[in-house]
Amino acid sequence: MRKQIVVGNWKLNGTKVLCHQFASGLAGYIGSVELVICPPATHIDCLVSAASAHSSTVSVGGQNVAAQSGGAYTGEVSAGMLRELGACYAIVGHSERRALFGETSEIVAQKASHLLEAGITPIICVGESSLVREGGEHAKFVGRQITEVLSRLAPSAESAVILAYEPIWAVGTGNTASSEQVQSMHAHIRSVAAPFINSVATRVLYGGSVTPDNAANLLALPDVDGALVGGASLELDKFLAVAGGC
Numbered sequence: 001m002r003k004q005i006v007v008g009n010w011k012l013n014g015t016k017v018l019c020h021q022f023a024s025g026l027a028g029y030i031g032s033v034e035l036v037i038c039p040p041a042t043h044i045d046c047l048v049s050a051a052s053a054h055s056s057t058v059s060v061g062g063q064n065v066a067a068q069s070g071g072a073y074t075g076e077v078s079a080g081m082l083r084e085l086g087a088c089y090a091i092v093g094h095s096e097r098r099a100l101f102g103e104t105s106e107i108v109a110q111k112a113s114h115l116l117e118a119g120i121t122p123i124i125c126v127g128e129s130s131l132v133r134e135g136g137e138h139a140k141f142v143g144r145q146i147t148e149v150l151s152r153l154a155p156s157a158e159s160a161v162i163l164a165y166e167p168i169w170a171v172g173t174g175n176t177a178s179s180e181q182v183q184s185m186h187a188h189i190r191s192v193a194a195p196f197i198n199s200v201a202t203r204v205l206y207g208g209s210v211t212p213d214n215a216a217n218l219l220a221l222p223d224v225d226g227a228l229v230g231g232a233s234l235e236l237d238k239f240l241a242v243a244g245g246c
């Protein structure tokens with residue numbers, strides 16, 4: 001049985017005040033869904049401490065991690081550092097990082113490997129552009145992204161990763177993928193991942209304009225095990241409403 005998980009990706013947003021607001025607001029949460037917030041790296045410590053002070057069950061994650069474990073890499077944050085801050089998860093290969101920061105599948109795999117070594121669960125993002133979908137190549141494209149990353153991970157990665165399908169055309173646009181598009185891609189991802197990980201036990205999340213209005217339908221799909229939420233994760237009520245749709 002895969003436990004549903006809703007992950008908030010705050011991107012380049014958030015303040016210490018918001019960390020405290022979420023930590024206290026989620027303190028009484030009794031739902032069955034696992035809740036994770038990924039604030040900017042500078043705020044992980046604050047959110048972890050605030051969650052602990054409020055006995056809040058929310059877990060904390062990073063939005064990115066260095067592809068190296070240490071050394072002369074100015075500005076980077078390693079998996080070990082994230083672990084020391086109290087992060088349990090970290091997003092890798094988000095489409096914004098692939099498009100804006102040149103992250104290749106090889107780099108994504110290096111990052112995921114460092115996270116696994118540090119005992120942090122990587123949330124590996126994949127997803128096609130509108131051009132690729134219009135060309136009918138989306139299944140092949142996403143399948144290749146999955147294979148390129150998972151084939152580079154040690155076999156011990158078995159069921160220790162989370163996969164997230166985020167079609168680029170749905171991220172931050174208000175254009176959510178349809179239930180049919182999501183279910184068929186998630187089933188495809190599970191089958192493509194099967195040679196590398198225990199894909200039946202692996203959680204596959206959907207991301208891309210998830211809101212309280214569409215969450216219940218998307219999260220009820222058989223191969224959807226939760227959501228990766230951007231915009232709607234910046235407001236506590238909306239984030240909780242999305243989780244309530246599980």
Ligand code: PGA
Pocket residue numbers: 009166170171172173174207208209210228229230231232
């Ligand atoms: P969105 O972002 O929910 O604002 O579309 C999702 C994401 O980028 O992870």
